[in-house]
Each structure stands twice: as structure tokens, then as C-alpha cells.
Amino acid sequence: MGDNKSAKTNQSETTFIKYISWIATITAILMYVSYIPQISNNLAGDKGSPVQPLVAAINCSLWAIYGFKKTPRDWPIVLANFPGVIFGIITFLTAL
Template identity: 50%
Template sequence: MRNRIHDFVGSIGATIGLLVFLAYIPQIISNLNGEKGQPWPPLVAAISCLLWVIYGFTAEPKKDYILIVPNVAGVIFGLITFFTSF
């Protein structure tokens, strides 16, 4: 039962994590349309996510994909948002 609760909560957390980083898409579109935003929050988020990805890949006894997947999205969308902010 404990593993089922753990997997359920982890899946909800991963889904919410993906949604958080997908929320960068409107900012990316605005940046590309000339309405530049603050570059630093998405860069810091991308760095944070990168650390969580590394942590998830080095977890023992197996990789923690529930942690890895949303944070890979955070790295990608955070960096895209950062680079389009200039």
C-alpha cells in the first residue's frame, strides 16, 4: 500500500512539474514576438532542474524517472525562455 501511495503522489507531482514548465511557452512566444521578459528566473529554474535530473539519474538502487522527466522539461523550457529573453 505504501508503494502505491508513493507512486500515486509521485505521478501527480511529476504531472504538476511538467505543467509548471509548460507554462513557460506563452513567455517564450512573447519573447519571440519582441516582448522580452526577465531572463534570470527561468535560468535559475533550469539550473535547479538540471541538478534534480543529475540526482535522479544517480539515485540508487534505480533511476528515479518520476523525478527526472518533469525536470528535463524544466531544463529545456527554462533554457529556451532564458535565451529568448534577450
């Protein structure tokens, strides 16, 4: 009987972790999409600092590589960080 309870607990934890990973993926994507107003301001001549988006792009690149190379691949990590690479680079370049 104890094994059944343990199996249910492990399944509940696995389900919880799965949902949290996808919620975190969505919020990370939203975080990097929020660079769009800064990109617009940069293009309009109201330049922001290029340092933070450059560091974000580097960080996201490393995490995306990690998630892609991990076995099995960790798609929530890859998908959460890929927009950070793109938007971080665009924000950096427009801030120069």
C-alpha cells in the same frame, strides 16, 4: 495478525507515494510547458526577465542529474525536471 496489518499499511503507503510521485511529475511538466506563452512574448519583443528561467533550468538540471544517478534511478524526478531544463533554457535565451 499484527504483521499482516503492518504489511497492508506499508503497501498502501507505497502505492500512495507512487501515485503522488507521478501526479507531481505531471504537474511539474505542466509548470514548465507553461513557459511557452512567455517564450512567444519574448519572441514578439515583449521580453520577460531571463533570471527566473535560468535559475529554473539550473535547478532542474541538478534534480534531473540526481534522479538519474540515484540507485535505483528515480524516473519521476528525472521526467519531472527534464522539461524544465529545456524550456528554462529556451525561455532564458529568448528573453535576452
